[in-house]
Amino acid sequence: MPRAGTKSPKAPAGRSAANGTAADGPETEGPRSKRALILTAAIEKFGKDGYEHTKWATIADQVGIGQTALYHYFESKAHCLLTIMSLELERSLQAFRDVTTDVDRADKALEAAIAAAYAVSPREVLQMRILQSHMDLLATPRPSAKEEVERLKARALVRDIENEWTALIARGIKARDFRKGDAHALATLVLAMVVSVWRWYRPGGPMTLDEVREMYTAACLRVLAD
Amino acid sequence: MPRAGTKSPKAPAGRSAANGTAADGPETEGPRSKRALILTAAIEKFGKDGYEHTKWATIADQVGIGQTALYHYFESKAHCLLTIMSLELERSLQAFRDVTTDVDRADKALEAAIAAAYAVSPREVLQMRILQSHMDLLATPRPSAKEEVERLKARALVRDIENEWTALIARGIKARDFRKGDAHALATLVLAMVVSVWRWYRPGGPMTLDEVREMYTAACLRVLAD
Numbered sequence: 147m148p149r150a151g152t153k154s155p156k157a158p159a160g161r162s163a164a165n166g167t168a169a170d171g172p173e174t175e176g177p178r179s180k181r182a183l184i185l186t187a188a189i190e191k192f193g194k195d196g197y198e199h200t201k202w203a204t205i206a207d208q209v210g211i212g213q214t215a216l217y218h219y220f221e222s223k224a225h226c227l228l229t230i231m232s233l234e235l236e237r238s239l240q241a242f243r244d245v246t247t248d249v250d251r252a253d254k255a256l257e258a259a260i261a262a263a264y265a266v267s268p269r270e271v272l273q274m275r276i277l278q279s280h281m282d283l284l285a286t287p288r289p290s291a292k293e294e295v296e297r298l299k300a301r302a303l304v305r306d307i308e309n310e311w312t313a314l315i316a317r318g319i320k321a322r323d324f325r326k327g328d329a330h331a332l333a334t335l336v337l338a339m340v341v342s343v344w345r346w347y348r349p350g351g352p353m354t355l356d357e358v359r360e361m362y363t364a365a366c367l368r369v370l371a372d
Numbered sequence: 373m374p375r376a377g378t379k380s381p382k383a384p385a386g387r388s389a390a391n392g393t394a395a396d397g398p399e400t401e402g403p404r405s406k407r408a409l410i411l412t413a414a415i416e417k418f419g420k421d422g423y424e425h426t427k428w429a430t431i432a433d434q435v436g437i438g439q440t441a442l443y444h445y446f447e448s449k450a451h452c453l454l455t456i457m458s459l460e461l462e463r464s465l466q467a468f469r470d471v472t473t474d475v476d477r478a479d480k481a482l483e484a485a486i487a488a489a490y491a492v493s494p495r496e497v498l499q500m501r502i503l504q505s506h507m508d509l510l511a512t513p514r515p516s517a518k519e520e521v522e523r524l525k526a527r528a529l530v531r532d533i534e535n536e537w538t539a540l541i542a543r544g545i546k547a548r549d550f551r552k553g554d555a556h557a558l559a560t561l562v563l564a565m566v567v568s569v570w571r572w573y574r575p576g577g578p579m580t581l582d583e584v585r586e587m588y589t590a591a592c593l594r595v596l597a598d
Contacts, residue, residue: 196512279508281571286422327587331579334572335565335591342564345507353557361553365561368594 181219183209185233186269188226193272197227197280221292227280228288228296234273235303238263242310252318256336256370257363259314263340264359274344311337315370324370336366407445409435411459412495414452419498423453423506447518453506454514454522460499461529464489468536478544482562482596483589485540489566490585500570537563541596550596562592 187208191200202223206216220226245262249255266274284301288294311333318324324332343358353361413434417426428449432442446452471488475481492500510527514520537559544550550558569584579587 196508198509199512282422282505283424286425331587335568335588338568338571339561339565342561342568345564346560361557362561365595368597369591371594 179219180209180211180215184211184216184219184226185230189230189269189272189276192227192230192276197223197276202226221290224283224288225290225293225296227276228283228293228300230273231277231280231284232296232300232303234270234277235300235307237270237273239303239307239310241265242307246310246314251323252314252321253323253367253370255314256318256366259311260340260363260366261359264343264355264362266355268349271344271347271349274341278341278344308333308337318370322372325372332370336369339366339369405445406435406437406441410437410442410445410452411456415456415495415498415502418453418456418502423449423502428452447516450509450514451516451519451522453502454509454519454526456499457503457506457510458522458526458529460496460503461526461533463496463499465529465533465536467491468533472536472540477549478540478547479549479593479596481540482544482592485537486566486589486592487585490569490581490588492581494575497570497573497575500567504567504570534559534563544596548598551598558596562595565592565595 184205187205188200191205191208200223202216203213205223205226206213209216220229241262242259245258246255249258281304284297284304288297308330312330315324315333315336316329319326319329340362343362347353347355347358410431413431414426417431417434426449428442429439431449431452432439435442446455467488468485471484472481475484507530510523510530514523534556538556541550541559541562542555545552545555566588569588573579573581573584
């Protein structure tokens with residue numbers, strides 16, 4: 147697998163749905179499927195050069211397949227982008243559930259959720275950046291059926307994630323770990339703080355992900371503290 | 373002027389640079405210039421239907437001019453988008469300066485800055501939404517010279533705005549109104565909280581702008597409070 151260097155040493159191989167293992171349909175499955183390679187190339191290009199600046203044909207070149215083969219997996223650049231977005235949302239939701247399910251106290255669960263949000267590989271940083279830069283795409287219907295399927299999937303995942311954070315905060319309010327307030331509005335605010343990092347964070351930049359986690363956890367707890 | 377109903381009753385006519393009065397070059401100035409009408413139509417369409425979904429030709433139709441005339445003002449849809457973004461950034465920066473310059477205490481200046489951020493007309497809401505949805509466009513060079521001029525202008529304004537918020541917070545830290553910390557990192561966080569609203573806020577939605585201002589001011593002060 148090319149670009150293995152961008153894979154997280156933290157994440158076990160099976161965990162990342164964006165590897166294509168979990169989400170492949172039957173016709174694109176198997177060791178000879180190019181789907182995972184296309185996604186890897188697209189995440190690199192969309193994440194580093196920008197979606198708008200990436201020509202769809204260069205993805206085919208990079209993977210070493212023709213346009214027809216590329217079309218077999220993704221019917222358009224937007225279809226590939228929306229797929230990257232829904233896979234990343236799926237990964238984020240799963241990571242949230244993994245670390246919060248068995249934690250009784252809401253403030254500890256919140257800390258765990260924020261820690262999980264920043265315990266990401268360089269590839270996942272790119273996926274988050276791509277996701278956050280194109281959230282507006284989810285607001286309006288897509289012209290093609292395949293794109294629309296991914297858009298609706300991504301929208302449903304955004305709602306699931308919001309609901310999970312809202313439930314966590316509502317639990318904390320009920321237990322008086324957090325101050326009284328509209329749990330959904332507070333979840334929206336806290337989530338916005340957590341994901342805003344992907345607009346500016348760069349590996350090797352002025353702040354490490356550990357520093358980010360520390361600062362943003364403190365800020366979120368201050369906003370919610372009773 | 374069409375769509376006068378979308379103009380703020382709060383903002384005096386001369387204040388909004390997006391009216392085109394301040395930023396028009398000499399060749400497009402004057403009462404017969406269609407520039408302000410094109411911007412108004414584009415803000416409506418990009419803000420409500422989305423930039424991607426708006427065909428550039430429909431802007432010409434809406435304003436009642438031909439493609440050639442449209443091209444005289446903006447050479448592309450992206451050129452128009454980047455212009456809307458830099459005009460909105462200019463307006464935001466000016467609003468920040470207007471309300472904070474004469475305020476000695478940093479916490480009071482912060483409250484005034486947040487209040488100004490949410491004291492916006494429906495048209496300005498659309499401008500902020502367009503701006504926040506396309507910030508990633510500012511990261512990479514544009515293929516055309518005119519687009520690149522607007523992109524660099526917008527980038528410089530983003531930096532100016534970040535610097536103003538950073539200076540305000542540094543002042544508050546020095547005066548011990550705010551807790552110790554990296555003023556620039558805190559400014560980035562606070563600014564991200566304030567602008568995150570434009571991703572979900574809709575006039576007539578679950579929260580009014582007054583409720584938003586109250587909640588987000590309290591949250592920002594909690595994050596910064598000593």
